[in-house]
Amino acid sequence: MAVAMNSPAVPVAEAPQRWLTDPILRVENLTMRFGGLTAIDRLSFDVGRGDITALIGPNGAGKTTVFNCVTGFYKPTEGRIALKRGRNIADSVVDQLTASGDQHREHADGSVYLLERMADFKITEKAGVARTFQNIRLFGGMTCLENLLVAQHNTLMRASGFTIAGLFGLPAYTRARKAAMEKAIAWLGYADLLDRADDPAADLSYGAQRRLEIARAMCTGPALLCLDEPAAGLNPRESAELNKLLRLIRDEHDVSLLLIEHDMGVVMEISDHIIVLDYGKKIADGSALDVRNDPRVIAAYLGVDDEEVEAVEEKLDVGDVDAAIEVAHVDGTTDAQGRAS
Numbered sequence: 001m002a003v004a005m006n007s008p009a010v011p012v013a014e015a016p017q018r019w020l021t022d023p024i025l026r027v028e029n030l031t032m033r034f035g036g037l038t039a040i041d042r043l044s045f046d047v048g049r050g051d052i053t054a055l056i057g058p059n060g061a062g063k064t065t066v067f068n069c070v071t072g073f074y075k076p077t078e079g080r081i082a083l084k085r086g087r088n089i090a091d092s093v094v095d096q097l098t099a100s101g102d103q104h105r106e107h108a109d110g111s112v113y114l115l116e117r118m119a120d121f122k123i124t125e126k127a128g129v130a131r132t133f134q135n136i137r138l139f140g141g142m143t144c145l146e147n148l149l150v151a152q153h154n155t156l157m158r159a160s161g162f163t164i165a166g167l168f169g170l171p172a173y174t175r176a177r178k179a180a181m182e183k184a185i186a187w188l189g190y191a192d193l194l195d196r197a198d199d200p201a202a203d204l205s206y207g208a209q210r211r212l213e214i215a216r217a218m219c220t221g222p223a224l225l226c227l228d229e230p231a232a233g234l235n236p237r238e239s240a241e242l243n244k245l246l247r248l249i250r251d252e253h254d255v256s257l258l259l260i261e262h263d264m265g266v267v268m269e270i271s272d273h274i275i276v277l278d279y280g281k282k283i284a285d286g287s288a289l290d291v292r293n294d295p296r297v298i299a300a301y302l303g304v305d306d307e308e309v310e311a312v313e314e315k316l317d318v319g320d321v322d323a324a325i326e327v328a329h330v331d332g333t334t335d336a337q338g339r340a341s
């Protein structure tokens with residue numbers, strides 16, 4: 001997908017650097033090899049609790065592979081992925097858990113999970129990590145409301161004691177069913193889809209389907225929400241609606257977000273923290289402002305040669321980002337994916 005570094009985005013004001021002081025997710029020395037190909041190479045980064053963190057980079061940089069490792073779809077070749085559900089959990093607690101060989105530990109300040117040791121369904125259910133995919137995966141024939149109820153199936157099954165007792169009006173099940181309905185209706189509201197509750201999901205516009213998918217992920221009660229290209233294919237109005245929903249999730253629901261995104265307008269506007277990958281390695285890590293001005297990032301996206309990075313740097317030294325991008329555009333030869341050809 002083409003990437004526009006010079007989109008008219010206004011970077012957000014400098015936010016507190018929570019990824020340094022209070023990480024919810026800590027990825028350390030992550031390596032993923034597919035046969036002879038090293039897709040991720042000793043990658044380390046932190047995701048701040050309560051932040052919107054964007055993982056960006058040209059096509060093939062390894063973003064989806066990182067997501068697949070965090071969410072348990074892939075078992076990493078090496079590395080540790082620790083999720084801390086609770087503030088002030090010392091690194092020594094994570095080290096003790098690692099040494100114990102266990103997957104999870106309850107601690108006075110919260111729970112710690114080693115995601116690289118867990119199956120994907122446990123990562124969702126126990127650690128509280130939800131995700132969406134590049135291609136929308138709703139149940140198209142079900143209504144919007146039904147999609148959000150299905151997401152709460154596990155909670156309802158637990159409440160029924162995993163029996164048919166729910167059918168006979170077990171009080172715990174009746175309460176859980178009411179709570180599930182209230183949650184589904186609340187998320188339809190947050191996603192601005194209340195008036196479409198009884199319509200089949202497949203009838204919604206593309207942007208509305210994206211918001212429904214995010215609402216469905218939120219119905220699982222995550223602590224960390226991973227979104228794979230949520231703005232792909234959206235028009236400017238739909239992107240603005242998406243940004244509003246993502247900010248609401250961060251600001252009012254105490255959920256941290258990790259997203260892969262190619263749309264630099266969305267990334268620069270809503271991200272507290274940006275991590276840039278190229279060829280499976282981290283090439284930049286910081287606020288939107290830092291990353292936007294980083295010559296290595298511009299070079300990676302626009303495909304300039306190493307010696308031309310200096311020319312880009314010179315323009316940036318005098319604060320002329322647009323001229324730096326212009327230099328990169330003239331000198332770099334890019335293919336449609338923003339990768340040098």
Ligand SMILES: Nc1ncnc2c1ncn2[C@@H]1O[C@H](COP(=O)(O)OP(=O)(O)OP(=O)(O)O)[C@@H](O)[C@H]1O
Nearest residue numbers: 034037038039057058059060061062063064065066
């Ligand atoms: N299951 C797999 N088997 C073999 N190679 C893979 C597999 N998954 C990913 N790769 C390779 O790993 C590298 C990183 O791919 P990945 O999909 O993570 O990149 P990406 O940054 O998400 O790209 P895009 O922006 O196009 O989605 C690529 O070279 C890709 O071909």
